[in-house]
Amino acid sequence: MAIIELKNIYKKYGDQSDVIEDFNLSIEQGEFVVFLGPSGCGKSTILRMIMGLESITSGELKIKGKLQNNIPAKHRNIAMVFQNYALYPHMSVFNNIAFGLKVRKTPRKEIKEKVTKVADLLNLTPYLKRKPKNLSGGQMQRVALGRAMVRDTDIFLMDEPLSNLDAKLRTTMREELVQLHRNLSATTIFVTHDQMEAMTMGDKIVILDAGKIQQVGSPDEIYHQPENLFVAEFIGAKKMNLLELTKDERGVTYSNQVIKLPVFEADKEADILGVRAEDCRLSLTEGYPFEITFIEKLGSDQYIHGISDGEKVIVREKPEKTFEVGQQIYFTINEEKIHWFNRETGEKVRPKNG
Amino acid sequence: MDKQANFKQLFVFVLIPLIPLVIFWIIPLIISVWLSLTNWDYISPTYEYVGLDNYLNLINNDAFLDALNNTLLFTVATVIPTIVLGFVFAVMLNQLRKTKGFLQGLMFAPWITPMVGMSIVWSWMFNPSVGPINQVLGLFGLPEPNWLSDSSTAIWAVIIVTVWKGVGWAMLFFSDALTKIPKGLFEAADVEGAGLGQRIRMILIPLVSPMTLFLFIILTLDALQAYDQISILTQGGPSGSTRTLLYLYYEMTFQQFNIGAGTAVTVLILIISAFLAFLSMILSKKFVFY
Ligand SMILES: Nc1ncnc2c1ncn2[C@@H]1O[C@H](COP(=O)(O)OP(=O)(O)OP(=O)(O)O)[C@@H](O)[C@H]1O
Ligand SMILES: [Mg+2]
Numbered sequence: 231m232a233i234i235e236l237k238n239i240y241k242k243y244g245d246q247s248d249v250i251e252d253f254n255l256s257i258e259q260g261e262f263v264v265f266l267g268p269s270g271c272g273k274s275t276i277l278r279m280i281m282g283l284e285s286i287t288s289g290e291l292k293i294k295g296k297l298q299n300n301i302p303a304k305h306r307n308i309a310m311v312f313q314n315y316a317l318y319p320h321m322s323v324f325n326n327i328a329f330g331l332k333v334r335k336t337p338r339k340e341i342k343e344k345v346t347k348v349a350d351l352l353n354l355t356p357y358l359k360r361k362p363k364n365l366s367g368g369q370m371q372r373v374a375l376g377r378a379m380v381r382d383t384d385i386f387l388m389d390e391p392l393s394n395l396d397a398k399l400r401t402t403m404r405e406e407l408v409q410l411h412r413n414l415s416a417t418t419i420f421v422t423h424d425q426m427e428a429m430t431m432g433d434k435i436v437i438l439d440a441g442k443i444q445q446v447g448s449p450d451e452i453y454h455q456p457e458n459l460f461v462a463e464f465i466g467a468k469k470m471n472l473l474e475l476t477k478d479e480r481g482v483t484y485s486n487q488v489i490k491l492p493v494f495e496a497d498k499e500a501d502i503l504g505v506r507a508e509d510c511r512l513s514l515t516e517g518y519p520f521e522i523t524f525i526e527k528l529g530s531d532q533y534i535h536g537i538s539d540g541e542k543v544i545v546r547e548k549p550e551k552t553f554e555v556g557q558q559i560y561f562t563i564n565e566e567k568i569h570w571f572n573r574e575t576g577e578k579v580r581p582k583n584g
Numbered sequence: 585m586d587k588q589a590n591f592k593q594l595f596v597f598v599l600i601p602l603i604p605l606v607i608f609w610i611i612p613l614i615i616s617v618w619l620s621l622t623n624w625d626y627i628s629p630t631y632e633y634v635g636l637d638n639y640l641n642l643i644n645n646d647a648f649l650d651a652l653n654n655t656l657l658f659t660v661a662t663v664i665p666t667i668v669l670g671f672v673f674a675v676m677l678n679q680l681r682k683t684k685g686f687l688q689g690l691m692f693a694p695w696i697t698p699m700v701g702m703s704i705v706w707s708w709m710f711n712p713s714v715g716p717i718n719q720v721l722g723l724f725g726l727p728e729p730n731w732l733s734d735s736s737t738a739i740w741a742v743i744i745v746t747v748w749k750g751v752g753w754a755m756l757f758f759s760d761a762l763t764k765i766p767k768g769l770f771e772a773a774d775v776e777g778a779g780l781g782q783r784i785r786m787i788l789i790p791l792v793s794p795m796t797l798f799l800f801i802i803l804t805l806d807a808l809q810a811y812d813q814i815s816i817l818t819q820g821g822p823s824g825s826t827r828t829l830l831y832l833y834y835e836m837t838f839q840q841f842n843i844g845a846g847t848a849v850t851v852l853i854l855i856i857s858a859f860l861a862f863l864s865m866i867l868s869k870k871f872v873f874y
Contacts, residue, residue, distance in 0.1 A: 283771050303774045310775045316768035320790045320873035329786070330776035381776070 231295070232256040233385070233417050234280065239289035241275055241441075249275055250441045253289070257419070257434075262411050265421045266428040267438030268464075273421040274313055276438075277387045280419065281310050293385070309378035313389035313421075315370045317362040317377075323349070324358040327376040334382075348376045351406060367394040375403075379410065386411070386418040392427065404431055425465055429453070437461050455569075459576045462504050462569060468533060470569070471510065471543045473503040485518045485539040491570075492581035500570035500579040507533060507546040509567035512553065517560035520545070522553055536561075613854075620848035626841040638848040648849070650824055651832040654739060655856075658828055659807040662746045666803055667796060669747070670754025675788070677755070678762050688759060691752030699749065703816035706745045707732060710817075735825035738818050742826050745813050750806075754799050761795040762788070793872040797864060804860050808853055829853050 234257040241250035250272045257263050265273045278284040280291065282303035291298045298306060309330075317326050324345055325332075331341045349355045352372040362370055371394045378386055391407075392400050408431055411418045422428055428435050429449040437444040437452065437460070444464075445457040456462040462470040475482045475489060482489050484503065494500060512520065512534060520543060524535040527549065534545045534553055538561065545561050547553070570579040620638055624631035642648040673691060677684050694702060709715045710731035718728040729737045765788070773783045789796075811830050814820060820827035820835065827835070829849055837846030 281775060283774070303771070304777045304779070307777070308775070310772075312768060312772060314768055316766070316772040318769060318772070318787060320787075320793075329773070329778075333773075333776055333778045333782055333786075377772075377776070 231259060232292075233259045233294055234419075235290070235292040236276075236280075237290040237292075239276070239279065239291065240287045241272070241279060241284065242287045248287075248441060250279075253441075253443060255436060255443065255446065257417060259417055260415050262408065262418045262420065262431060262433045264428040264432035264435045265419060265438060266425060266432075266435055266464075267423065267444075269423060271438045272441040273423075273438060274389050275441075277310070277389050277419060277421055281308055281387055282306050307383050308385045308387060309381040309383045310387040311374050311378045311389060311391040313393075315362075315374040317370055317373055319362055322359050322361060323354060323365070323373050323376075326362065326373050327354075327380055330377065330381050344380045345376075348379045351379070351410075352376050368396065368399065371395060372403075375407075384414065384416045386416055387421075388418065389421045390423070391420070392422070393424075400427075407431070437464065439464075455578075456504075457578050459502070459504075459571050459573075462571070466506060468507045468544045468546075470504045470506050471541075472571070473505075473538075473541055473543075474573075475501050475503055477501075487518065494570070495580045495582050498579045499572060501573050502571040503563075504569035504571055505563050505567060507544040509564040510543070510545040511562050511564075512545050512547055512551075513560045513562050515560065517562035520559050520561040522555050522557045522559070525553060525555060616847045617851055619843055620845075620851050622844050624843045626837070626843050631844075634844065638844045639852075641845065642848055642852070647824060647827070648832065651827045651829050651849075654824075654826065655808065655828040655830075658739060658743060658746075658810065659804060661740075661743045662750065662807045662810075663800060663803045665743075665747045666750040666754050667799055669751045670799070671758050671792070671796075673751065673755040674758030674762055675784070678759060688752075688756060692756050693752065694749045695753040699812035700816060702749065703745065703813045706741075706813075707817050710741050732818055733822055735822045738822055739826045742810075742813055742817055745817065746807070746810060749813075750803060754803070757795055757799055758792060761792040765791050790873050793868075797868045797872050801861055801864055804864075805857055808857055808860075829856075 234255075236253055236255045239250055239253040240248055242248050253276060265276065267273055275284060279286050280293075282298065282301060286299050293306065293308075318329065321329065327345045327348060328341050331344060336344075345358075346355075349358055352375060354369065354372055354376060357365060357369060357373075362373065365373065371391060375388075375391050378388070388407075392403050395403060404427065407418075407420075410416075420427075420431060429452075432449060434446065435449055435452050436446050439460050445452060445461045447455070452461060452465055456465060456470070459472070462472070473484050475484050477483075480488050482491055482501075489503065491500065511517075518538050520536045520538045522534055522536045526533040526535065530549065532547050532549050532551075534547055536543055536545070543561065553559075570581070571577065572579050621633055621635060622631045623634050623637075677687055677691075680687065709717050712718050712728065712730045712733075715731075717731070721728050731737050731741045769787055769791075770783060773787055778786065808828075809830055810828060811834065814826055814828060814831050815834075818826040820831045830853060833846050833849040833853070836842045836849065
């Protein structure tokens with residue numbers, strides 16, 4: 231059963247244009263959903279609408295089958311981690327974490343137990359007596375997380391809860407959060423603009439741009455089957471290589487070589503060829519021309535950046551091979567791994583029957 | 585060398601600013617304390633040192649004890665309602681968008697109007713036969729007291745006027761403090777299920793507490809020095825029921841020309857003020873969040 235359902239959601243602030251347009255998403259019980267998108271694309275806005283902090287301009291929000299549009303935030307029983315933490319400045323870390331429990335008149339002993347446990351998990355025990363202004367950004371962020379984690383609820387909304395942690399803490403917190411999510415069999419929506427975070431944590435990733443869903447899918451689907459140019463460029467350690475195809479009397483060409491196009495569904499046309507760096511190879515003798523401009527060595531791999539027919543292309547190569555900047559060579563493409571796009575619509579174009 | 589430089593700095597940055605303080609505050613204070621130990625009558629060229637006589641007389645003087653009593657009542661009964669109402673109005677007006685500024689201005693107006701003028705209007709309002717207050721009370725069948733001429737109600741009339749004047753002022757300060765509280769805190773409290781009462785008690789009140797302390801001190805000192813409204817509404821009467829310490833001082837000094845006793849009263853007012861300020865500082869450690 232879908233626990234959270236968003237149908238045709240629109241959001242407008244005042245009389246500005248729509249910030250969220252026709253947003254449709256259904257989230258199953260127990261899913262860990264990641265919202266991924268560039269800054270300003272509307273991630274926080276959707277989260278705040280689900281929470282009830284922002285009104286829904288039009289559309290339907292259902293939680294556990296019940297329409298929520300007019301239910302105030304405090305009756306939704308959802309825990310949320312705010313992007314800017316929103317810690318109470320006059321309360322100690324302990325009281326900040328305990329606030330939700332106190333409000334619900336939880337017995338003292340239980341509050342103490344729960345807060346101690348969460349503080350321990352978040353490495354906050356030494357700071358329990360401190361006020362937020364005497365904490366570092368990462369510590370504040372953990373307090374904000376702790377405040378959500380003590381809550382007795384099964385829906386968690388987290389707005390970039392790890393953005394201010396150092397790399398090591400971030401990795402451990404990712405694991406902790408996924409673990410916590412499993413233990414509570416909770417449903418979590420996690421906002422981030424860090425794709426590594428999205429890929430490693432999410433069961434389901436929702437890619438957003440300019441208030442619209444670009445693609446919804448598992449990390450694998452998002453990476454291997456991008457639905458449009460935005461996703462193709464946005465996802466991946468290196469953006470996908472996109473080669474502009476031109477048409478002449480011989481057919482479709484790239485760099486003066488004819489490209490064999492498959493037959494597309496519904497007579498659609500493709501004029502962009504997309505291929506990931508790992509699906510290309512460099513060659514000294516054949517392929518499309520490639521002039522090396524920059525070599526990025528990552529230890530286990532190296533990324534060779536170059537220019538091919540005026541376009542930037544990146545190729546992943548084994549670390550043993552040696553190349554030099556300025557070298558004029560060629561690159562080849564694994565034809566099975568090509569993604570076809572239409573420039574005008576930005577959409578993927580599928581070949582007929584697979 | 586270093587010590588000399590230090591001394592120069594001390595002289596320039598500390599001693600020079602102290603000069604006006606010494607001339608206009610400390611010296612008069614010392615003179616007052618000295619005068620309170622004499623029997624000077626304001627006119628005679630001679631006077632005698634009488635030790636603590638003035639103070640002892642005051643303590644045995646019913647008029648003084650009544651005035652002390654009135655002062656404390658007046659202070660408590662003006663400061664607390666002014667702060668509470670100021671806060672309540674600030675919270676209410678803060679919810680408004682368009683009319684907020686206008687209503688704030690309206691409420692603040694009494695503060696900038698001279699107390700003397702307002703007091704005259706109020707003495708008409710309180711008038712038992714023509715005043716609107718009793719006409720309204722009568723409409724609802726409520727008792728119609730002789731406000732200013734009844735010794736059991738006169739002080740309450742003065743208190744009402746004083747609170748009415750101060751509320752808008754306190755409201756403005758609280759409004760400012762409220763707008764400085766990040767909106768996110770209320771959202772967080774909302775998310776955690778806090779109701780209106782809990783939000784006010786657990787977030788709003790603690791976060792405006794520095795402002796509350798400030799208003800508490802200023803309003804207390806202001807109440808201890810209330811004079812204008814008393815002098816116009818009741819002249820300390822009827823039968824001394826609105827005679828506060830400051831009013832007593834005025835009567836002793838400028839009507840009875842008993843400078844010694846009068847200054848003794850001011851010294852006591854000063855001591856009370858200092859004590860209350862000190863007390864609020866102590867309390868603030870426990871209740872005020874910075
Ligand atoms: N209260 C508001 N009034 C007007 N416009 C707003 C308001 N809040 C957000 N917006 C606009 O809505 C758009 C989406 O904002 P939102 O905060 O949801 O972005 P985001 O995806 O969370 O970005 P980030 O990653 O930077 O946090 C932005 O263009 C922003 O300027
Ligand atoms: Mg955001």
